[in-house]
Amino acid sequence: MEERMIAFPSFYAGWRHVFKLDPDRPISDEDLEAVCLSGTDAILVGGSSGVTYENTVDLLARIRRYEVPCALELTDPESAVPGFDGYFVPLVMNAKETDWLIGHQTSAIEEFGAFLPWDMTAGEAYIVLNGEATAAKVTGAEAALTDSRVIAYSQLADRLWRVPVVYLEYSGAFGDMKLAKKVRETLRQAQLFYGGGVRTPEQARQAAEAADTVIVGNVVYDDLRAAIATVEAVKFSVKEQDHVF
Numbered sequence: 566m567e568e569r570m571i572a573f574p575s576f577y578a579g580w581r582h583v584f585k586l587d588p589d590r591p592i593s594d595e596d597l598e599a600v601c602l603s604g605t606d607a608i609l610v611g612g613s614s615g616v617t618y619e620n621t622v623d624l625l626a627r628i629r630r631y632e633v634p635c636a637l638e639l640t641d642p643e644s645a646v647p648g649f650d651g652y653f654v655p656l657v658m659n660a661k662e663t664d665w666l667i668g669h670q671t672s673a674i675e676e677f678g679a680f681l682p683w684d685m686t687a688g689e690a691y692i693v694l695n696g697e698a699t700a701a702k703v704t705g706a707e708a709a710l711t712d713s714r715v716i717a718y719s720q721l722a723d724r725l726w727r728v729p730v731v732y733l734e735y736s737g738a739f740g741d742m743k744l745a746k747k748v749r750e751t752l753r754q755a756q757l758f759y760g761g762g763v764r765t766p767e768q769a770r771q772a773a774e775a776a777d778t779v780i781v782g783n784v785v786y787d788d789l790r791a792a793i794a795t796v797e798a799v800k801f802s803v804k805e806q807d808h809v810f
């Protein structure tokens with residue numbers, strides 16, 4: 566197998582477990598504290614709809630009571646709030662409309678590029694694989710893809726465009742871990758994020774074996790205890806893989 570070369574150190578290189586919080590969904594102070602003190606590596610703020618400057622500032626201010634790193638997924642320049650530890654710009658590889666691949670991003674950079682902290686900003690090559698997810702509906706993603714097509718998208722992002730993150734997005738459904746593993750094996754420089762339907766320690770373990778970084782979202786809002794348990798499961802799996810015991 567070819568050796569993977571991570572291009573340069575990034576603010577997210579060491580992230581193995583990440584909670585994704587949606588500024589448009591309410592979360593109590595108590596639950597937010599549990600999330601921030603869970604031992605997760607970072608909080609990623611982002612959502613597919615209803616994200617505004619106000620609700621993003623509000624969530625950032627509440628997360629800032631804790632030491633956990635916090636990054637923003639910039640889907641709409643109107644909610645580009647300063648003060649995060651890092652920024653991700655999603656590019657949806659399998660979007661039907663090119664606006665979600667390159668159009669909105671170009672307009673945003675045209676307007677706000679001068680203010681973007683480029684050293685702390687990374688592109689995220691999304692491959693949206695659950696057609697029922699809001700992200701798929703919003704972007705019109707063609708989610709029913711063959712494995713070879715998914716791998717082609719990830720290679721295009723990784724090798725041709727050198728996007729530093731490939732994100733397999735199954736939001737709301739637990740995905741195909743065999744495929745995730747295959748994708749990771751073909752990546753040369755990008756870090757693989759996996760997100761979607763991680764609700765149990767066993768799923769968290771499988772996802773951690775398949776991807777570099779496991780993103781846990783919805784379960785935070787439906788079953789906080791289960792969400793917190795995914796942190797330990799990911800960390801344990803990573804230690805096992807690294808033979809740290």
Ligand code: 1GP
Pocket residue numbers: 585734735736737738759760761762763780781782783784
């Ligand atoms: C969503 O990939 C994340 O963008 C996490 O997915 O909400 O299904 O955990 P879930």
